[in-house]
Amino acid sequence: MSSLQEFQTRHDLSMEALCARILERHAATIRVKKPAVAVANLARIVETTLMLANRKGFHSMSLRDLTEQSGLSMGALYAYFDSKDTLLMMILGQVVGVVEEVLAHPPDGLANDPAARLRWLLRTHLFLTETMHPWFVFAYMEAKSFPQDGRDLAVGSEMMTESMIAVALADGVARGRFAVPDVMMAAALIKPMLQDWYVKRAKHRRRGITPDLYADQLIAFVEAAVGLKRA
Amino acid sequence: MSSLQEFQTRHDLSMEALCARILERHAATIRVKKPAVAVANLARIVETTLMLANRKGFHSMSLRDLTEQSGLSMGALYAYFDSKDTLLMMILGQVVGVVEEVLAHPPDGLANDPAARLRWLLRTHLFLTETMHPWFVFAYMEAKSFPQDGRDLAVGSEMMTESMIAVALADGVARGRFAVPDVMMAAALIKPMLQDWYVKRAKHRRRGITPDLYADQLIAFVEAAVGLKRA
DNA sequence: GATTAAAGCGAGCGCCCGCTCGTTTTTTCA
DNA sequence: TGAAAAAACGAGCGGGCGCTCGCTTTAATC
Known part of the structure; x- marks a missing residue:
């Protein structure tokens, strides 16, 4: 896998596909029976929520804003969630779920090459956050105001990806490919550079940096930092 | 300058000193005449605001929360600001001002040594954000909900520190000390690692990382990444 | 210790919030 | 085609919001 386009053909992360998953997960509480209708409306709801929340914050977005922008009535909204917090948790849960799915299964053939795995x-990670940009901005920026279980979910997800980086680094050190004094610290330094892509995407865009370009430059920067030696 | 302690003796960033500066800046609108009283109350207001806003978000913090936690009445609060947004801008303005002061004047003797300047x-930067931790968390996390001029202020401040890094890198490249393919990109990658110290301080603390330790490790990581050559 | 200015107080105003629920509209299917 | 089920509607509810202002308390001055 080497380009954003390839990544996006491999994983269906369209709004419809993502909302179909949300529907599955919350089938018990969503009152609308016909999946086609439910998915379409969930898509409208989530799309609008991400737009408004990323513009002025989830808490500052009122449900009246949401009805106006989404075209659904107040009553219709409450067929999909039973509180504003539940709406938040639907989105967050989907982000965490996708991260797990996409990152936890690296392709075969990388098991013996820590540099390639890194x-x-x-x-x-970059292609995923690029593809689901507003979702990740939402999860990152609203984390502070999540209910307790949402916080735990988000922190757990962050720790998981960080430790995947750490494991790759440790493997590289063991095989003599990397020179890293403190593997956990190095992983902790790499993570915010990954996150910066979506947190400050407007800045990078303004500078003409594409996701592929950012990936190349970040990889070069990190490989120099961890002292990569040719195999 | 080499330790956090040294930094803190050099710069008075106590709550009182910072609030005295806020008072100067907003003398025109603050209705309390006696500086000693004003500074003391501003300190209580700012301290409480940072605590509540960093816990659950500035917008979610009500002024009634603020009266309860600060011990001041609603009327007393409005002797110091004329709207909740003004309170926000007071804090933000002070953060931006201090960054300017502290970072814009590197000690003499570093002019010819880009590695030392970096x-x-x-x-x-780390020592400053460590010393004023809640202020920086506030400015970073609430940035999205700033009024337009606040956003501009924050973005400008961020760009300034980033370009100071970029200038040091470019100087190093020109003198043959660094090997960096794209100076602006490298600076853009370094900035989020600096910010991670205060954004995720709880995590680093949990791992026993002190500011001095983080500084040492970050510097080592960055110097490897930019290919530092001995002078 | 009386006078006056400074500081502090907090109930109350109008507004908008999240959410409910009786009603209407649309869809389904014998 | 008409009755039942599903979906959508939106005015209205209690309550908390930012903010004001007439009043009380504290401090300074002679």
Whole structure:
């Protein structure tokens, strides 16, 4: 896997596909029976929520804003969630779920090449957050105001990806490919550079940096930092 | 300058000193005449605001929360600001002002040593954000909900520190000390590692990482990444 | 210790919030 | 085609919001 386009053909992360998953997960509480209707409306709701929340914050977005922008009535909204917090948790849960799915299964053939595995991790993370940009901005920026279980979910997800980086680094050190004094610290330094892609995407865009370009530059920067030696 | 303690003796960033500066800046609108009283109450207001806003978001913090936690009445609060947004801008303005002051004046003797200047920038930024931790968390997390001029202020401040890093890198490249393919990109990658110290301080603390330790490790990581050659 | 200015107080105003629920509209299917 | 089921509607509810202002308390001055 090497380009954003390839990544996006491999994984269906369209709004419809993502909302179909949300519907599955919350079938018990969503009152609308016909899946086609439910998915379409969930898509409208989530799309609008991400737009408004990322513009002025989830808490500052009122449900009246949401009805106006989404075209659904107040009553219709409450057929999909039973409180504003539940709406938040639907979105967050989907983000965490996708991260788990996409990152936890690196392709075969990378098991014996820590440098390639690290490259795959960085690139895949960037392509994932690029594809689901507003979702990740939402999860990152609203984390502070999540209910307790949402906080735990988000922190757990963050720790998981960080430790995947750490494992790749440790493997590289063991095989003599990397020179890293403190593996956990290095992983902790790499993570915010990954996150910066979506947190400050407007800035990077303004500078003409594409996801592929950012990936290349980040990988070069990290490989120099961890002292990569040719195999 | 090499340790956090040294930094803190050099710069008075106590709550009182910072609020005295806020008072100066907003003397025109603050209705309380006696400086001693005004500074003391501003300190209570700002301290409480940072605590509540960093816990659950500035917008979710009500002024009634603020009266309860600060011990001041509603009327007393409005002797210091004329709207909740003004309170926000007071804090933000002080953060931006201090960054300007502290970072814009590197000590003499670093002019001809880009590696030392880069080290000084990284260390000083970390020590500054460590000393004013809640202020920086506030400015970073609430940025999205700033009024337009606040956003511009924050973005400008961020760009300034980033370009100071970029200038040091470019100087190093020109003098043959660094090997960096794209100076602006490298600076853009370094900035989020600086910010991670205060954004995720709880995590680093849990791992026993002190500011001095983080500074050492970050500097080592960055110097490897930019290919530092001995002078 | 009286006078006056400074500081502090907090109930109350109008507004908008999240959410409910009786009603209407649309869809389904014998 | 008409009755039942599903979906959508939106005015209205209690309550908390930012903010004001007439009043009380504290401090300074002679």
